[in-house]
Amino acid sequence: MSEVPSQPGRVVSRRGFLGAAAVAGLGATGASVLLAGCSSGAPKAAPSGGPGGATGPVTWASYANPGEAEAYRRVSEEYTKKYGNKITWQQVVGDYQTKILTQLAGGAAPDAFYVGDGSMAPMITSGKLEPLDDFLASADSPLKLSDVHPGLLEWCKSKTDGKLYGVPVDCNPKVFWFNKGLLQQAGVTTDPAAAFAAGTWNRDALDDLLTKVKATGKRGMVVEAGWFDWMSLITTFGGKIANEDGSKMIFDTDPKALETLEWLFDHFKAETITYGGSLPKGQGVDALFLSGQMATSQYGRWILPNLRKLKNMQYDVVPMPSPDGKTVMPVAVYCAAMSVNAGAKDKQAALMFAGRYVNADGQRMRLAGGGNAVPSVKGLDDVVLEGGVPANAKVFNEIAAKGWSIPLPIARSAKVSTNIGTQADTLIKGGASAKEFATKMAAFINAGG
Numbered sequence: 001m002s003e004v005p006s007q008p009g010r011v012v013s014r015r016g017f018l019g020a021a022a023v024a025g026l027g028a029t030g031a032s033v034l035l036a037g038c039s040s041g042a043p044k045a046a047p048s049g050g051p052g053g054a055t056g057p058v059t060w061a062s063y064a065n066p067g068e069a070e071a072y073r074r075v076s077e078e079y080t081k082k083y084g085n086k087i088t089w090q091q092v093v094g095d096y097q098t099k100i101l102t103q104l105a106g107g108a109a110p111d112a113f114y115v116g117d118g119s120m121a122p123m124i125t126s127g128k129l130e131p132l133d134d135f136l137a138s139a140d141s142p143l144k145l146s147d148v149h150p151g152l153l154e155w156c157k158s159k160t161d162g163k164l165y166g167v168p169v170d171c172n173p174k175v176f177w178f179n180k181g182l183l184q185q186a187g188v189t190t191d192p193a194a195a196f197a198a199g200t201w202n203r204d205a206l207d208d209l210l211t212k213v214k215a216t217g218k219r220g221m222v223v224e225a226g227w228f229d230w231m232s233l234i235t236t237f238g239g240k241i242a243n244e245d246g247s248k249m250i251f252d253t254d255p256k257a258l259e260t261l262e263w264l265f266d267h268f269k270a271e272t273i274t275y276g277g278s279l280p281k282g283q284g285v286d287a288l289f290l291s292g293q294m295a296t297s298q299y300g301r302w303i304l305p306n307l308r309k310l311k312n313m314q315y316d317v318v319p320m321p322s323p324d325g326k327t328v329m330p331v332a333v334y335c336a337a338m339s340v341n342a343g344a345k346d347k348q349a350a351l352m353f354a355g356r357y358v359n360a361d362g363q364r365m366r367l368a369g370g371g372n373a374v375p376s377v378k379g380l381d382d383v384v385l386e387g388g389v390p391a392n393a394k395v396f397n398e399i400a401a402k403g404w405s406i407p408l409p410i411a412r413s414a415k416v417s418t419n420i421g422t423q424a425d426t427l428i429k430g431g432a433s434a435k436e437f438a439t440k441m442a443a444f445i446n447a448g449g
Contacts, residue, residue, distance in 0.1 A: 054140075056346025057086040058353045061100065061110040075366060079356070085349055097122065104128035104341065111344035112354050115166050115337045117155055117406040118417030123339065124158050124165050130340040131163040135351045142352065143167065143359040147377045151330070151404045154246060155411040156337050166337025167358045168376035170367060172300030173333040173399035174232050176321070177307075177390075180314040182295040186212040192296075192318040193392050199326035203237060203263070206321045209295075210272040219294040222285045223264060224276035225424035227410055229298065232331040234260045235404070236320035246408045252442035261434040268428070277425045300334060301384075301396055302372040308389065316390045319399060328395065333403035335376065374400045407445075415449030 062072070076087040090110055092099050097119045103109035104126050115123050123129055136145050145153075148167060156166040178192050188209050195201040213220035223229045231241050231251070239257030243250050251257035267273035276285060289297035290306055292313065297303065298320070307315055319328045338358050344350035356362050363375045367383050374384055374396045381397045410416050423444050427437050 054346065054348040054352040055084055056349040057088065058112060058344075058346070058349050059088040059090060059110040060353070061090040061092050061103075061113045078365060079353070083352075083356070085353065087353075101126055104343075107343060109341050109343070111346070111350040112338060112340050112357075114169065115339045117335050117337075117411060118414075120155055120166060120337065120339075121159075121412045121417075122414050128342050129165040130342040130344070130347065130351070131161075131165060132167065132340065132351070132354075133164050135355070136164070136167075140348075140352070142355040142361075143377075147360065147379070149376055149378065149401050149403075151402065152333060152335050152376050152400075153405075154408060155335070155406050159408075159412050166339040167354070168335040168405075169338050169358050170363055170373040171333045171335050171376040171400050171403075171405075172302055172373055173396060173403050174228065174298055174300060174320065174331045175317045175395055175399060176319065177289065177297040177299060177303070177315060177317050179289070179292065179295050180316065182213065182216075182218060182292065183209065186216045186218070186295065188212055191316070192321075193316050196318045196326065199324070201318060201321050202323060202325035203321055205325065207272075210267065213295045214270075214272050219274050219288060220272060221296050221298065222274045222276050222279070222288070222294065223268075223298075224285065225421040225428065227407065227420055228332045228334065229276075230261070230264065230424070231407070232298070232320060233264060236322060236329040236331050237263075238323045238329070242407055242409070249407065249409055249442045249445045252438040258435065258438055261438055265434040265437070275428055277429060301374050304389070305370060305372050308370060316392050317395055318392060319395050328398045328402060330402045330404055331399060333400060333405050335405045376400065409445045409448075413445075413448040416445050419449055420445065 072089070076089060079085065080087050097116070100109060100113055101122060104123075105128075109128065135141055136143060145164070145167075149171070152168045152171055153164070156168070157164050176192055180191060183191050186209075190198070190200070190205075192201055192205070192209070195205050210220040223233070234241050234251055234254075234257045237256060237260045239251065239260050240254040241249060241251045241257065251261075264273065268275050279285070279288075285294075285297065286299065286303055286306075288294035289299075290303070290310065307313065320331050322329045338354045340347070340350045340354050358376070360375070360377050360379055363377060364380060364383055367373055367375060367380075368386065370387060370389070371383070378401075381394070384393050384396045405411075406417070410420060420441075424437070424441060427440055432440065
């Protein structure tokens with residue numbers, strides 16, 4: 001399961017942000033919503049499950065709140081009706097990663113299951129995941145690897161054999177949400193979307209926005225301890241977080257990265273950007289934005305279903321600001337992957353199920369109707385644009401196509417992926433300078449924790 005570091009040293013899953021959101025839309029990422037529901041009874045006059053006799057039953061596992069469970073049952077029922085395979089859902093409660101690994105070790109794991117972006121390495125190390133390369137290259141596969149946005153795949157590959165052990169089910173790119181009303185009240189005459197259209201959405205424009213919002217007594221922006229936030233600031237302003245092959249963090253030596261961190265820490269001191277770890281206990285970042293106490297939010301599409309429920313807030317999205325004020329820069333994209341158990345009872349059926357779940361048809365079925373995620377495959381831009389909410393929704397697709405997923409040194413170390421937020425929180429609260437933060441965080445990540 002993928003985690004979102006949030007508030008004083010605590011870590012909460014994105015499932016906590018979604019709540020009932022999945023009732024409005026089926027998609028989710030980073031294991032915030034894991035897998036889908038089940039069907040009961042024998043299928044009626046359903047067609048063949050697919051080539052190679054892939055008609056066997058498929059069991060898959062997830063955790064879900066009641067709303068999510070209801071929505072994903074519908075997905076499984078549709079699959080059963082269309083392909084004839086009996087689908088059985090197992091809900092996993094508690095420590096998802098540990099329980100799946102235990103089941104894999106004991107030969108009792110489901111045939112297919114989600115793997116969060118911080119959990120792929122230990123899953124691969126278990127030796128119980130099925131490599132997907134040959135299947136995806138075959139004529140039988142309902143998904144071609146070339147369909148997937150390339151920046152979202154590397155974390156699903158093994159460091160040792162280079163094979164692929166999962167495919168992103170959908171994704172959630174970081175965007176810049178903003179409350180139009182609060183910005184107007186603060187005297188921001190050109191909102192971020194207008195500035196982006198004019199080619200002036202740069203760091204100076206953001207500085208001006210943050211200064212004006214602070215003067216109103218509202219919060220302008222919160223940056224949390226997890227890699228998703230501060231590493232995205234580095235790359236959106238032209239810095240590098242890793243070397244060319246992504247195997248080593250270099251933000252401690254890259255000049256633009258260090259400049260950006262200095263800028264961020266200056267804002268922390270000026271209280272124009274709030275550090276998430278300084279928020280009062282129980283005060284969530286998403287809640288601050290949804291309640292009109294914060295003017296902007298740098299989250300993914302997962303907050304859209306809850307925003308749709310608000311009658312009085314006018315909101316929109318824009319890419320993160322860039323050096324030239326007009327370019328969509330690469331930033332972080334949360335992902336979760338569908339993986340297949342190497343010991344699946346009907347491996348071909350499990351592979352077909354996984355491929356259909358993550359291909360264009362599967363993602364359209366899950367994400368249409370105002371969903372809370374973005375397709376991880378090409379050709380589904382209309383799913384995000386439907387209904388015209390938010391007005392500038394096209395940026396979700398643009399960022400998903402250009403963005404990067406969890407950095408490999410984090411993805412490939414369970415210790416780092418689990419503790420990176422706590423490590424960053426300790427340094428920031430301990431009064432570290434930007435340079436000290438960069439040096440110690442890079443060393444922590446590169447050493448594997």
